[in-house]
Amino acid sequence: MPDPIPDQTDVLVVGAGPAGSAAASWAARSGFETLLVDAAVFPRDKTCGDGLTPRAIGELQRLGLEDWLRTHTVSQGLRAHGFGQTLHLPWEVPGGSLPSWGSAVARTELDDHLRSVAIKSGATAVDGARAVDVVRHGDKVTSVVLERGGERVEVRCRWLVVADGVRSPLGKMLGREWHRDTVYGVAGRSYVASGRSEDPWISSHLELRDEQGQVLSGYGWIFPLGNGTVNLGVGTLATAKRPADIAVKPLMRFYGEQRREEFELSGELRDQASALLPMGGAVSNVAGRNWALIGDAAACVNPLNGEGIDYGLETGRLVVDTIAGGHDLHEAWPALLREHYGESFSIARRLAGIATVPKVVAALGPAGMRSDWLMTLALRWMGNLVTEEDRDRSARLWRWAGRRSLARDARPPFS
CATH class of the missing domain: 3.30.70 (Alpha-Beta Plaits)
Incomplete structure (x- = not known):
């Protein structure tokens, strides 16, 4: 007999992937009564490359998972093949502030472990429960209707965090729209x-x-x-x-x-x-007064490499910081997403859009692969291994290009 679903909570997190479990962990550690629900029964699989870049490693370290990660494979960097060349590009780059190693863990194991971390942090977790409706008062969500085993339960909440993946059925109920004009x-x-x-x-x-x-x-x-x-x-x-x-x-x-x-x-x-995979913040309506979309649901996926785990973990932490700060999420959350990702997503999806032309790839690929220097820069930029703390030349160039790109966007990320 499954445990009963609580009928109220401070923070309701829908979706127990990396983004949702991270949000639930940080919410519980911040003293909020937290309920984490997912439509699947864990452990469950998820279509993914399973790679963990240094950016993801940094977030997992924040959650206290470095020792667990080191029992898995540890990668030194990327081996890039193509156009008659093979280059070894280490994760450790001069001027960088992220960890110097990466990993790969199958999502069946990673997601199950992160969900367990949320539970150990104090969150209540319920699986096999699908969000089928929301009750709203204006732009504020007052409760979410969950369905499990043919029965429906209405859960009242003060804040709602939507982390239900790339399709985001709950996000669609709340007005999320995916724009396919970008990559x-x-x-x-x-x-x-x-x-x-x-x-x-x-x-x-x-x-x-x-x-x-x-x-x-x-x-x-x-x-x-x-x-x-x-x-x-x-x-x-x-x-x-x-x-x-x-x-x-x-x-x-x-x-x-x-x-x-x-x-x-x-x-x-x-x-x-x-x-x-929606990418590069190509969605609008990512927040209301007391609700916000995070991770894949908010199209927080790197347009140049398809990576989303790192952004999921980051946005899970950042949304709780925003909630704890007492901010109205309707204005604060899109602004924060644009502040953290707007420039990099804008230039990345512009470059990725150029790469949708095979003739361009065939023309530029050989030249790029002949230069370790160019490919090291490409790895850092494509992997979004530039943080706000980095002040070296390549980081400054990336941010400069991002600002110029963002100024030209007809529809900036998250708008």
């Missing part, structure tokens, strides 16, 4: 046995070709998990004007066959899954 991602992921699952480098193939040999606007990846398997996947970029005209799973299988010998892959790809 978005289409990605597929699988697992496969590998003799190189202990490899200390994650691999990215920047020259992604289809079976006809045509260069595509995307990349393939192989992330070692340290358990005899790797996460293997492909991702492509698209816009409303240039939609992705590919079949992701067949492309992923073709990519796997190309890499089989080099990465000592054995057996068939398993647990194949695909997803559509």
